[in-house]
Amino acid sequence: MQDDKLIIAGKEYNSRLLVGTGKYKDMDETRDAIEASGAEIVTVAIRRTNIGQNPDEPNLLDVISPDKYTILPNTAGCYTAKDAVRTCQLARELLDGHDLVKLEVLGDQKTLYPNMVDTIEAAEILIKDGFKVMVYTSDDPIIAKRLEEMGCVAVMPLAGLIGSGLGICNPHNIRLIKESANVPILVDAGVGTASDAAIAMEIGCDAVLMNTAIAGAKKPVLMASAMKKAIEAGRESFLAGRMPKKAYASASSPIDGTFF
Amino acid sequence: MNIFLNGDPKEVVDTCTVMDLLTEMDIVGQRLAVEVNEEIVSKSQHTDYSFSEGDKVEIVHAIGGG
Numbered sequence: 001m002q003d004d005k006l007i008i009a010g011k012e013y014n015s016r017l018l019v020g021t022g023k024y025k026d027m028d029e030t031r032d033a034i035e036a037s038g039a040e041i042v043t044v045a046i047r048r049t050n051i052g053q054n055p056d057e058p059n060l061l062d063v064i065s066p067d068k069y070t071i072l073p074n075t076a077g078c079y080t081a082k083d084a085v086r087t088c089q090l091a092r093e094l095l096d097g098h099d100l101v102k103l104e105v106l107g108d109q110k111t112l113y114p115n116m117v118d119t120i121e122a123a124e125i126l127i128k129d130g131f132k133v134m135v136y137t138s139d140d141p142i143i144a145k146r147l148e149e150m151g152c153v154a155v156m157p158l159a160g161l162i163g164s165g166l167g168i169c170n171p172h173n174i175r176l177i178k179e180s181a182n183v184p185i186l187v188d189a190g191v192g193t194a195s196d197a198a199i200a201m202e203i204g205c206d207a208v209l210m211n212t213a214i215a216g217a218k219k220p221v222l223m224a225s226a227m228k229k230a231i232e233a234g235r236e237s238f239l240a241g242r243m244p245k246k247a248y249a250s251a252s253s254p255i256d257g258t259f260f
Numbered sequence: 261m262n263i264f265l266n267g268d269p270k271e272v273v274d275t276c277t278v279m280d281l282l283t284e285m286d287i288v289g290q291r292l293a294v295e296v297n298e299e300i301v302s303k304s305q306h307t308d309y310s311f312s313e314g315d316k317v318e319i320v321h322a323i324g325g326g
Contacts, residue, residue, distance in 0.1 A: 020324070020325060020326025021323075021324040021325060021326070022324040022325045022326045023324070023326070024324060030324060043325060043326055044322040044323065044324065044325055045322070045323050045324065045325025045326075046293075046320050046321070046322060046323075047320060047321070047323050048266040048267070048318065048319065048320055049266070049285075049287065049290075049292060049319045049320065049321050059290060059291060059321065059322075060321075060322050060323055060324060061291045061321075061322050071322070073322065074325055074326070076325050076326065086295075086298060089300055090293040090295060090300065090318075090320050091293070091322075093293035093294075093300050093302060093303070094291055094292060094293040094320065094321065094322060095291075095322075162326070163326075189326075209326075210326075211325075211326025212326065
């Protein structure tokens with residue numbers, strides 16, 4: 001398993017679990033959960049500085065250092081291509097030219113479902129501008145392929161709605177997307193518990209990105225550890241190749257040599 | 261002179277630069293990005309870039325997100 005690396009935009013990673021930094025109780029819990037998850041790529045959001053507010057609160061990037069983690073700024077909260085592009089440009093300035101971004105353009109506040117028209121428009125502009133785009137998408141195999149062909153470095157279909165914990169709602173589509181892909185396919189959003197993460201990996205996904213499944217657990221640090229193991233177990237299971245399903249029983253113990 | 265800082269009106273001296281503003285806010289050296297009227301003002305320009313009346317200034321940083 002040592003050689004089984006995740007490669008995104010030419011960079012190798014040992015962990016196939018990517019985690020968000022939102023919704024934690026405090027910075028200590030954020031740091032401990034991310035440490036326990038073993039993740040090497042960590043998402044952050046870009047927002048206005050709190051002027052005159054909580055001056056003692058530590059800066060997230062002092063806790064989650066870009067020297068230790070690959071920081072993946074997201075465009076969460078953006079509903080137009082323009083806002084998403086602007087957010088990525090600010091993120092690149094903030095991170096001294098670091099150009100790996102998670103593009104998400106949302107379509108609706110109730111579902112946070114991606115607006116694929118604006119997502120494609122933003123991806124085109126960002127790729128031309130030199131960004132390496134990991135793109136949040138609907139689980140439509142045709143759209144996913146289109147995003148790959150445009151030059152996105154990773155395609156990230158939702159497994160369920162953001163923050164819903166509904167699990168892998170349409171494994172067939174995720175499988176279709178993975179089958180024809182030549183870039184990493186990551187399940188992004190929807191995972192609720194460790195078995196969901198394992199299922200995503202057993203389908204053959206290259207990695208999983210999650211936030212609420214860990215941060216929203218009763219014990220986030222313990223869940224982070226569970227997710228790490230589920231991702232590893234799911235990956236090994238995929239590589240091992242599961243046995244075929246059968247309609248009837250097949251005895252595990254030999255019939256020969258019975259004495260009764 | 262008045263500018264808008266992160267959406268709120270703010271009065272600054274006519275010669276105010278990005279660096280002057282960051283100094284006043286006590287956030288020099290922090291990981292942040294500055295935008296004026298939707299154009300990035302890069303770190304190398306912070307000392308030289310002076311605001312104009314009505315500039316819309318955004319100063320952003322990284323926070324927790326998924």
